[in-house]
Amino acid sequence: MLVAFYILGIVSVLGALALVLVPSPVYCALALVASFFAMGAIFILLNQEFVAAIQILVYAGAIMVLFLFVIMLLNLRSDEPYAVRWNLRRVVGVAIVLGILSQLVAVFSAPAAKLGPDGGYPLERIMKEGAAQVVGGLLFTQYVLPFEVIAVLLMVAVMGAVLIAKRPPGDGPASGSSSGPKEGG
């Protein structure tokens, strides 16, 4: 199981690196999908099958398809052979990122780091009740207020997206049947 975790971790890191280093946006999106799949498998190894299913469905299935649609719609091409044109600012940025990474790893792997008290959901209980049932029960009892708030947020986001992406009437070539070449008049 530990070996599987390491293999999947390497796959997800390679996918993430490909996302940063590949020039073409379509290949970037596919690399990110591979990374998301590896992370979903890691969620299964961590005993959260329901999170893994939602991860594959929502991230790899819905969000990345949306990204690919937009990339196709805009017909983005990568004219340059390199994804990154290095200059001083970018080198400094990567150095800062390496600093953040070393700090995080130092904190996470410090011998003094201890986890908090037991949360009351051991693996046996989750296996017995079922991960989806546990999540659903918590979502509709203890977390019902954030659930409602986030439903409103999602609806506002959808309406905002429609409003922002809408073409103003009578603008551009693809705004309905009335926009053909007008003759006479």
Added chain:
Amino acid sequence: MIPVAHVLTLSAALFAIGVAGVLVRRNAIVIFMCVELMLNAVNLAFVGFAYGMQSMVGVMVVFFVLVIAAAEAVVGLAIMLQIFRNRGTLNVEEMNLLKW
């Protein structure tokens, strides 16, 4: 039993790669995908903590993060569509209208 520190280290590595992508790339859509990668790395950290502490709080937060990520992707992509219609490019180096 997977050590929690290893899960967290993997999550930190993915997060750092995401930050590097945001800082280094020029295509706005790829920058956006790097933000999604960062959100997912945080999800991995939450699930790792939930696994180590035998708790469900982290798992619940993951679902809320997922919804936020979906909403953010939808609105952000709509904005990028409009920017591309208006300016004909998604190169962030050419979007300097508000830069002094």
